[in-house]
Amino acid sequence: MSSLKRGPFVAGNWKMNLGLGEARALARKVVEAGPDFGECTIVLFPPFTALGTVAGAIAGSAVGLGAQDLFWEDQGAYTGEVSAPMLRDAGCTYVLVGHSERRQLFGETDGTVNRKIKAALKAGLSPIVCVGETLAERDGGRTLDRIDDQLALGLADLPTGEIGRIIIAYEPVWAIGTGRTASPGQAEEVHAHIRGRIRESYGNESAACAIILYGGSVKPANSYPLFREKNIDGYLVGGASLDAGGFVDIAREALRACREKT
Numbered sequence: 375m376s377s378l379k380r381g382p383f384v385a386g387n388w389k390m391n392l393g394l395g396e397a398r399a400l401a402r403k404v405v406e407a408g409p410d411f412g413e414c415t416i417v418l419f420p421p422f423t424a425l426g427t428v429a430g431a432i433a434g435s436a437v438g439l440g441a442q443d444l445f446w447e448d449q450g451a452y453t454g455e456v457s458a459p460m461l462r463d464a465g466c467t468y469v470l471v472g473h474s475e476r477r478q479l480f481g482e483t484d485g486t487v488n489r490k491i492k493a494a495l496k497a498g499l500s501p502i503v504c505v506g507e508t509l510a511e512r513d514g515g516r517t518l519d520r521i522d523d524q525l526a527l528g529l530a531d532l533p534t535g536e537i538g539r540i541i542i543a544y545e546p547v548w549a550i551g552t553g554r555t556a557s558p559g560q561a562e563e564v565h566a567h568i569r570g571r572i573r574e575s576y577g578n579e580s581a582a583c584a585i586i587l588y589g590g591s592v593k594p595a596n597s598y599p600l601f602r603e604k605n606i607d608g609y610l611v612g613g614a615s616l617d618a619g620g621f622v623d624i625a626r627e628a629l630r631a632c633r634e635k636t
């Protein structure tokens with residue numbers, strides 16, 4: 375599978391929300407706004423139960439489908455789990471890995487993140503790997519160290535060339551679902567650091583092409599100033615992605631900033 379192309383990318387993480395009727399309606403509204411998105415990639419991440427419904431609702435459009443998690447084995451006696459080949463079968467091309475809610479509430483570690491990334495890649499899925507510091511880590515001046523650990527352990531021993539199929543999402547834990555957003559400067563510092571680490575490990579071309587998303591209380595009002603920063607390529611949007619109008623406006627604002635920056 376070929377590398378991803380760098381460009382504005384807006385992902386909507388619906389978390390554990392929406393029944394099938396609501397999911398279908400929201401996906402259709404996003405698709406209907408689609409012609410306005412231009413070169414901006416839009417991907418929806420419904421809960422597992424709604425993957426089939428959303429796959430149907432976005433069929434034939436440019437909107438993509440992703441899952442919120444996966445298990446690293448392909449099949450077997452793993453009650454409650456869903457594998458990468460199953461997600462491919464359901465129409466997914468992306469999967470979130472290591473979201474802070476998985477890390478904090480369900481015991482996800484950098485080791486399990488690594489196994490999940492490898493399973494996703496093997497099945498032809500592009501993983502969106504979430505990294506980010508807690509408020510205590512930021513206040514203690516340990517933000518960049520925490521990011522380094524998550525990248526080093528999470529991306530350990532990847533097959534050559536696979537970095538081009540991975541998206542990194544910087545999501546400061548203190549900004550997720552809190553209404554508190556990192557300032558453009560705070561986000562840019564970490565994004566530039568992540569790109570620098572990719573450069574050190576995988577070379578200039580991989581760093582130049584890498585898609586690095588920001589996540590944490592993104593709304594239409596902060597999309598433009600964040601996207602103006604050099605190393606911010608898009609967003610992982612939680613709460614605001616449940617409203618089609620707001621989600622679409624975030625993408626439009628990102629696109630407006632992108633056109634001014636290039």
Ligand code: PEP
Pocket residue numbers: 387473545549550551552553589590591592610611612613614
């Ligand atoms: C997220 O779920 O990844 C997220 C960033 O949530 P919110 O936009 O609600 O902060």
